[in-house]
Amino acid sequence: MKKGLLFFSILLAFAGLLAGCGSSSATNAEGVVEKVTIGYFPNINHVPAMVAKAEGYYQEQLGEDIEIEYKTFPDGAAFMTALKTGEIEAGLVGPGPAMNNYTTGTDVNIIAGGSTGGTVILARDGSGIETAEDLAGKTFVTPRVGCTHDVQFETYMKEELGMTSQRIGGEMIHTTGPPAQYQAMFETEKVDVAVAPEPWASVLQQETGAKVIINSTEVSWGTTLPASVLVASGELIESNPDLIQKIVNAHKDATAFIAENPEEAKTITINDIKEETGQELSKEVIDRSWENIGFTYEVDADAVQAFGDSSYDLKFLKEQPDFSDLIDTQFID
Structure with a gap:
């Protein structure tokens, strides 16, 4: 009896888990949005x-x-x-x-x-970084590994300066964090450089005196x-x-x-x-x-x-991509 109740409880819990992982119920039972x-x-x-x-x-x-x-x-x-x-x-x-x-x-x-x-790349005041050439051995933060801003920055550094992150055997140290927390990370000196989407780049300039070392038009594909x-x-x-x-x-x-x-x-x-x-x-x-x-x-x-x-x-992707079918422009043409 106890085993049966236990099995039934597990079944209910599993059903609840599936429900929690489901959709946002955009449509009703008749398929109407x-x-x-x-x-x-x-x-x-x-x-x-x-x-x-x-x-x-x-x-x-x-x-x-x-x-x-x-x-x-x-x-x-x-x-x-x-x-x-x-x-x-x-x-x-x-x-x-x-x-x-x-x-x-x-x-x-x-x-x-x-x-x-x-996408703006800024150096923390007091980091000793004056230009992008000074980034060897320094810690930079992006929102996520392989995110848009990360790829833009790492592409620029590799193509322009031959510099890469430790993730692929290079000199730069990478960490991640929400852009809204970059100011605190600068103030506590946890990172030296922020690869920041706006408005957080401008916040860092205003609140911490951060210096722009690669601006939004210079970084790879900036415009x-x-x-x-x-x-x-x-x-x-x-x-x-x-x-x-x-x-x-x-x-x-x-x-x-x-x-x-x-x-x-x-x-x-x-x-x-x-x-x-x-x-x-x-x-x-x-x-x-x-x-x-x-x-x-x-x-x-x-x-x-x-x-x-x-x-x-840069080894963010395991295979050479083909994006010919990724973009569907029929709704904007």
């Missing part, structure tokens, strides 16, 4: 999602019968896990996580661009590589292209709003980042950050492939 969840990161490369959220563009496109939910993520790995498990239907992520997951068989497609630029891309699963694209078109339309509306109303977009950004991270950024920081970012829904496929090739060269 009831809720759409959009993911993004609380940084300036993801402003289109913040604007679409604040201005209600997804609600306008999808209609009042569909509940719209937003989820923020600390890094690309968490975002991609949410996409794979159906926790989100679409959202903005760096091209690095999208490409890395695509090469391992994840059902993901880039359906629009989000932004370009915004051409998408800094964020809008992605969805291939399954959702195939099963509900009308839904995907509406999601892309809302994203395009947000991109147009940013171009036409930059000051309002900056206010939205300040408020959203404060809400999601608890950190209130100054207008000065946002203004400085804005200068390093471009917002576009177009995607440079050549830059994406070159980025992937370099990821392979």
Whole structure:
């Protein structure tokens, strides 16, 4: 009797675990969409999602019968896990996580661009680093191993200076951490260099006196590589292209709003980042950050492939990638 009860309890627990790993219940039993969840990161490369959220563009496109939910993520790995498990239907992520997951068989497609630029490399005040040539033996931080910013930085260092990280036998020491924590990491001298997406690069300059050693236009693909891309699963694209078109339309509306109303977009950004991270950024920081970012829904496929090739060269990827089917531009053409 006790064994039977134990088995039944385990069965119930396992069923609960499966339910917890399931989707966000975007559709009901009849297959009708009831809720759409959009993911993004609380940084300036993801402003289109913040604007679409604040201005209600997804609600306008999808209609009042569909509940719209937003989820923020600390890094690309968490975002991609949410996409794979159906926790989100679409959202903005760096091209690095999208490409890395695509090469391992994840059902993901880039359906629009989000932004370009915004990756800045800064040295901690007191680190003794004056130029990128001084980085041998120094510790640098990126949000994640193999993330967009990491690949941009390591590509630049290898191609321009012949310098690599200890991960592949080089001189630079790599660590990772959320960009919102970079200021504390500088102040406690845990790292020497930050590979920082905006607005955290501007925060480091203002709050710690950090020195820019590689700016957003100098770092590899600084003006051409998408800094964020809008992605969805291939399954959702195939099963509900009308839904995907509406999601892309809302994203395009947000991109147009940013171009036409930059000051309002900056206010939205300040408020959203404060809400999601608890950190209130100054207008000065946002203004400085804005200068390093471009917002576009177009995607440079050549830059994406070159980025992937370099990821392979740097041993972030195990096989030479082919991204000819990763980008699906039918919804922006």
